[in-house]
Amino acid sequence: MTKAIAFAQYGDPEVLHPIDVEVPEPGPGQVRIAVRAVGVNPLDRRLRSGELAERFAVDLPFVPGCEVAGTVTAVGEGVTGFAPGDEVFGGTMSGGYAEHVLLAADSVGHKPASLGWEEAAALPTAAETAERVLTELGVRAGETLLVHGAAGGVGTLLLQFARARGITVVGTASEANHDHLRELGAIPVTYGEGLADRVRAAAPGGAVHRAVDASGRGDEIPVSIELTGSADRVVTIANTAAHEHGVRFNGGNGERYHRQAYAAALALHEAGALSLPLHRVLPLAEAAQAHRISEQGHLRGKIVLTV
Structure with missing residues (x-):
């Protein structure tokens, strides 16, 4: 079993609680990573509050989190270019508030050693x-x-x-x-x-x-x-x-641009011209507090949770 933060009902940030989940096994075209950091996005709190329930229903309990950084621990059938031990970052539809998560390989990028875990988690979305x-x-x-x-x-x-x-x-x-x-x-x-x-x-x-x-x-x-x-x-x-x-x-329901986006961001990083300000960094256990801060608005950069 592994740990995650989820909500079992819609409501305020206090509905977020730790739960035990099975360690997921990667399917074809997927990679599993041990999460080091996860970005907090407005979508997370809008799902948690129930604001999007009529348009985007989720199965409860639901683990939010759509961008992560961590280390590859397993790869699924047909995956090339990634292997256990690789440091990566990437986007996912959900599940990021966890110790382990599955990502589609085509939404994953290699993390340069010079890019911190928190900054990498703030990048994908x-x-x-x-x-x-x-x-x-x-x-x-x-x-x-x-x-x-x-x-x-x-x-x-x-x-x-x-x-x-x-x-x-x-x-x-x-x-x-x-x-x-x-x-x-x-x-x-x-x-x-x-x-x-x-x-x-x-x-x-x-x-x-x-x-x-x-x-x-x-x-x-x-x-x-x-x-x-x-x-x-x-x-x-x-x-x-x-x-x-x-x-x-434009909510990204059509074509995705992960590869082009990561290349553009890493080119700026390599040139020393990429700025990824972090508004606040908190441990995963304080996800509810992260949502409270997000709801206040007027952020400079991203809120990130560390695992």
């Missing part, structure tokens, strides 16, 4: 999302991209990927995070009333070509449409009600 959004939104070098929630886990990598491609980024964030965004090469603006005017004043030539909502604040969607001139030029990864404005919700 944000990197894949950033790569997917930039690709599917069609933003190009020389254009200006508006990113809402730019100081969060996804926003931080999104703006770094964009800057590496010659894209100018204007990012919304609280005043306390403005210096952080400037260090990453973005132009910071404060959200709230008068946002459209502040963005026009900050953007080169006053033009915004594309926008990504990573914050979920409903008032930012209409402003993004106004600034870009079309709902087709706006994507959200955080507001499931954005379709009411004709804006696409």
Whole structure:
């Protein structure tokens, strides 16, 4: 048996409790890893609270966690390129809040020795999302991209990927995070009333070509449409009600971009240009506290649990 953190009913963070589970055996195309660190994402708490129960039902008890870093302990049939003892990171649909987890081999990347466990666990979801959004939104070098929630886990990598491609980024964030965004090469603006005017004043030539909502604040969607001139030029990864404005919700239900995303992130890391700020690092046993912190918002980077 092995340990995991799960919820057996929907509710507040206190429904998260340790449970014993069988050590999983990898099937074809899977690898099993001994988890060293796991990223905490908004999806985890939205599943736990029951907010997504009607659209995304889960079997209870449910072990959350969709990005991990650890050591390979077994590989399934047909897996090549990975072997027991390899240090890796990767994404999974669930099960990350555990001592052992299964991952699809095509969502796993080798962890460089120079990349810490906590930073590696903070990378998979944000990197894949950033790569997917930039690709599917069609933003190009020389254009200006508006990113809402730019100081969060996804926003931080999104703006770094964009800057590496010659894209100018204007990012919304609280005043306390403005210096952080400037260090990453973005132009910071404060959200709230008068946002459209502040963005026009900050953007080169006053033009915004594309926008990504990573914050979920409903008032930012209409402003993004106004600034870009079309709902087709706006994507959200955080507001499931954005379709009411004709804006696409991109939750990653189609093609995945793990390989391209990991390559882009590790290229930045090797160049000494990758920033993966950690808002808070806690032991797995304090998963409930991690969810409380996540619910407060205004994060700079990711919350990570260590095993």
